Amino acid sequence: MLKCAILVMLVAFGVTIVLPSVRSSDKDLIDLECTDDANCTIFQGVYHSSTCVNGSCHCIHKERNETDECEPQRISYSNKIGGTCPCNSENSFCNETSQMCICKDGFMPSREMKRCISKSVPLNGTCEVDEQCIMHDPFSHCEDVFNNCTCQQHFLDFQDTCHSVVEGPHVNETTVSVPCEQDVDCSNHTANSSCHQGKCICVHGFVANAERNSCLPVVQFEGNCTESNQCIAQLSIGSVCSEGKCECSEAFFPFSDHAHDNATGQATVVTTCKRKIDLFYF
Secondary structure (H helix, E strand, C coil): CCCECCCCEEEECCEEEECCCCCCCHHHCECCECCCHHHHHHHCCCCEEEEEECCEEEEEECCCCEEECCCCCCCCCCCCCCCECCCCCCCEEEECCCCEEEECCCEEECCCCCCEEECCCCCCCECCCHHHHHHHCCCEEECCCCCEEEECCCEEECCCCEEEEECCCECCCCCCECCCCCHHHHHCCCCCEEEECCEEEECCCEEECCCCCCEEECCCCCCECCCHHHHHHHHCCCEEEECCEEEECCCEEEEEEEEECCCCCCEEEEEEEEECCHHHHC
16 A cells, blocks of 8 residues: 655744655655545545555456555545644645644644544543543543543542542551541541552642642642642643742643633633643644
8 A cells, every 4th residue: 555644844832843845754654544435535546546444445457457556545544643734634634824734622632643533531431541541630641551531550440539548447557547437537547548458549639749748739820839739630641840830831831722621610710731742742
């Protein structure tokens, strides 16, 4: 199969993006992925028909009736998010200003940049990359074996949120923790903690310190902090506690948006740290 790619160079906030050029080295080139024959019309012509076979487009020479090299129509070189329009990937569209293929709202590029996948996946949902899980909860990741979103080590899923696990009640005066049975077992030992599945976890609005022996309050953008997890819980990854303040790290920028609070029914402005490169793909 003939493989094609497009050279796209962008400079944004000091970030340079270089995508493969047309007919560059084989490892940089991409195949046209498909789910049905309609995705392969880009390869159809006077002498060739094309069909989708096992997720890839295959071409047949009409006169010789044999498999032939697929040659794309000149108007449709790109099948890569970030490539030039027109766009062939589902849930992508052409940005009229940049003439680039980008993902629709609520979607993000897949790891190989061929498809647009759901941007946010809840805990236990099917995922492909960590970023999908992190968009829902910053302390989750995409588990490799079953490809679903799960909480990171030292966190527990409680009400579709990853809560920090902290030290529980001890055996007499020793440092050996025992399973908790009720909330008071935890709160008597660590303030702002409760019992879940026999373990003590920080309650909503709090996150464990590095030693996991106390629950620290979650901190907003530019708020006072002592550890980065206080910032990450509110601002997501890309945030850091710097000189006692929650800030966005170098490759990220603060982005403010309106969020609906289900508890109060009010809309509030929430600031998170987004990757600078996301401006082009989302």
